[in-house]
Amino acid sequence: xPRDPEPAPDAPARRSDPGGHETxGHETxGHExxxxxxxxxxxxxxxxxxxxxxxxxxxVLPIARRALVEKHRxxxxxxxxxxxxxxxxxxxPNILNFTxxxxxxxHGIPGAASAFLGLSLVPMVxxxxxxxxxDRYADIGAVSNAMAGVAAAAAGLVLAMAGxxxxxxxxxxxxxxxxxxxxxxxxxxVFGVRLPVVMLIVAPLSVALAxxxxx
Amino acid sequence: MQDDNPxxxxxxxxxxxxxxxxxxxxxxxxxxxxxVVETAGWMxxxxxxxxxxxxxxxxxPNILVVTxxxWHVAGVTGALVATFAMCAPASILAYVVGGVWHxxxxxxxxxxxxxxxxxxxxxxxxxxxxxLAEATARSYGAVALTLSSMAILLFTRISPLWMLAAGAAxxxxxxx
Numbered sequence: 001x002p003r004d005p006e007p008a009p010d011a012p013a014r015r016s017d018p019g020g021h022e023t024x025g026h027e028t029x030g031h032e033x034x035x036x037x038x039x040x041x042x043x044x045x046x047x048x049x050x051x052x053x054x055x056x057x058x059x060v061l062p063i064a065r066r067a068l069v070e071k072h073r074x075x076x077x078x079x080x081x082x083x084x085x086x087x088x089x090x091x092x093p094n095i096l097n098f099t100x101x102x103x104x105x106x107h108g109i110p111g112a113a114s115a116f117l118g119l120s121l122v123p124m125v126x127x128x129x130x131x132x133x134x135d136r137y138a139d140i141g142a143v144s145n146a147m148a149g150v151a152a153a154a155a156g157l158v159l160a161m162a163g164x165x166x167x168x169x170x171x172x173x174x175x176x177x178x179x180x181x182x183x184x185x186x187x188x189x190v191f192g193v194r195l196p197v198v199m200l201i202v203a204p205l206s207v208a209l210a211x212x213x214x215x
Numbered sequence: 216m217q218d219d220n221p222x223x224x225x226x227x228x229x230x231x232x233x234x235x236x237x238x239x240x241x242x243x244x245x246x247x248x249x250x251v252v253e254t255a256g257w258m259x260x261x262x263x264x265x266x267x268x269x270x271x272x273x274x275x276p277n278i279l280v281v282t283x284x285x286w287h288v289a290g291v292t293g294a295l296v297a298t299f300a301m302c303a304p305a306s307i308l309a310y311v312v313g314g315v316w317h318x319x320x321x322x323x324x325x326x327x328x329x330x331x332x333x334x335x336x337x338x339x340x341x342x343x344x345x346x347l348a349e350a351t352a353r354s355y356g357a358v359a360l361t362l363s364s365m366a367i368l369l370f371t372r373i374s375p376l377w378m379l380a381a382g383a384a385x386x387x388x389x390x391x
Contacts, residue, residue, distance in 0.1 A: 053275045060276050086316045088336075089329055092305020093278040094239045100306045101313035112310060116302070123275020124282050128294055130269050131283045142387050149386020151261075151268035151347070152357040153378045156364025158241055158344030163369045166337040168330075177334040184338025188245045189345040195235055195246035202335050203237070210331030214323060 037073040039106050042114045048072055049099060049118030054126075060095040060119070068102070075102065095119070176213060180206045221288050222296050224255060229281055229300035236305065240278040242336055244343030247284075248350075257288045264350040272379050278302070357391040 040048060048067065056063040061084065069077050087097035096116070103115030137143045169177050184202055187193040228250050236243045244267070251257050258266065266287065270280035278301060285297025319325045348361045364378040385391050 056274050056276075082320070085329060086313065087309070088239075089237070089332060090305065090309050090312060091234045091237045092239075092302070092309065093236065093276055095276045096278060096302055096305060097309040100309040104310050104313055109310070112306070116306065120275060120279075120298070120302075123273060123279055124294070124298065127270055127273040127275065127279040127282055128286050128291070130273050131266065131286060134265065134269060145389060145391065146383040146386040147265050147268060148261075148351065148353065148357065149360060149382035149384070149391035150272055150379050151264040151382070152351040152360040152386075152391050153364040153382025154268040154271040155264070155344055155347035155351050156361040156366075157271060157368055157375050157378060158244070158340060158347055159361070159365040160368035161241060162337050162341035162344055163365075165333070165340060168333060169337065180334035181337040181341070184335050185341045185345070188339060189342030192249075194249070195243060195339075196231075199235060199237070199335070202338075203332065206335050207327050207331035211323065211327035214327055214330065 035073065036076065040072065040074055042107055042110055044072075045103055045106060045111055046114040046118035048074070049103075049115045050122060053119040053121075053123045056123075061098070064095065064098065074106075174213070176206075176209045180209070221255075221257070222293060225285055225288055225293060225297050226300040228255075229285075229297050230304055233301050233304040234308070237332055237336060237339075239336075239340075240276075240280065240301075241343050242339035245339070245346050247281075248346055251284055258284065260350045261353075262287070264347055267347060268379070271375070351391075354391060356385070360385055360391050 052060060052064050052067050065077075065080055068074050069080050075083070083098055083101055084094070086101060087094045090097045096119075099115045099119050100112045103112035105111070107114070134143065134147055138147070166181065169181065180202060184198060187198045187202075188195065228247075232243045232247060232250075235246065248263055252260055252263050263284075266283040267280050270277050270283055273279060279298075281301040282294045282298045286294035289296070316325075344365075348358070351361065352358045360382055364382065367373065368375055368378060382391065
């Protein structure tokens, strides 16, 4: 799988077991668990996601895929893609949704909590420390110039992410999807319409149009 | 609007944003910017862009920009309150929906939601990037840096961290 930060939201979900909290991770049929490690303990979940969080620079999902599918073998690649599709559809940060759903499949609410804390505790401390350092030394010209450069590059990073999310659109451009993307961009970015207003209008419209376009 | 109790306002802002963030934290960046910079006046345009950059440069989920905003407004308590508010509603929803989602994996409405939300997310994230680019465009060099970072990350698979490092270097040399 390519290292796209945001693989296609409509990527196929090929997993075939019925779902449910705390069950589907380890009560699936034998062949689906073949090649996978036993379900992780709470501590292993915490440590596994800790290892993902502290090395995940500029996008957690690619790192998470490598760790969960290839290194720990807790889930298959297909399960990963399916969980990712769900995480992208739900509101909230994708990686957060992903962590909650995966943790809860193994151990319910405690599992979700360990995975979440593992992922975010150490990065939270790091980011506050960095923020404090930059605030403290912002008076030094070189530091504030460097941060301005980082901020400009980070803006480019977000624009590129939009391009990556649009992957299905590049492959199969439709007037419907292009018009929705452009209209959303103009409404928010140029005309400053408030997000809830845009979402209340655009989301139902776009889903309805997609429904009509589906076979 | 200078609220007497910024913690309450922080919590309320991010509780709502949490449920609007379809497509991730970047999708609500414009709304976050509007509330934090324009309505509440907690940060300047440049401070907001810098907080975002720090969150990008640090490891971990890029939702941590919320942690930094909270910290900026009300210290460590603010950081914890903002992060919790941004994460809790979405997490609860993810927990509930996570169990149901499998069952409807072939349903047409599920595909329609996935297919339909994608272009909106593209527009939201692009608008977020555009607003950040505006906030950081203090020189032609900065604009060039934004555009080249975008192009390189679109067409190559190098780690975004290299672009942030290149941005730091270019900035220090006075090119941004």
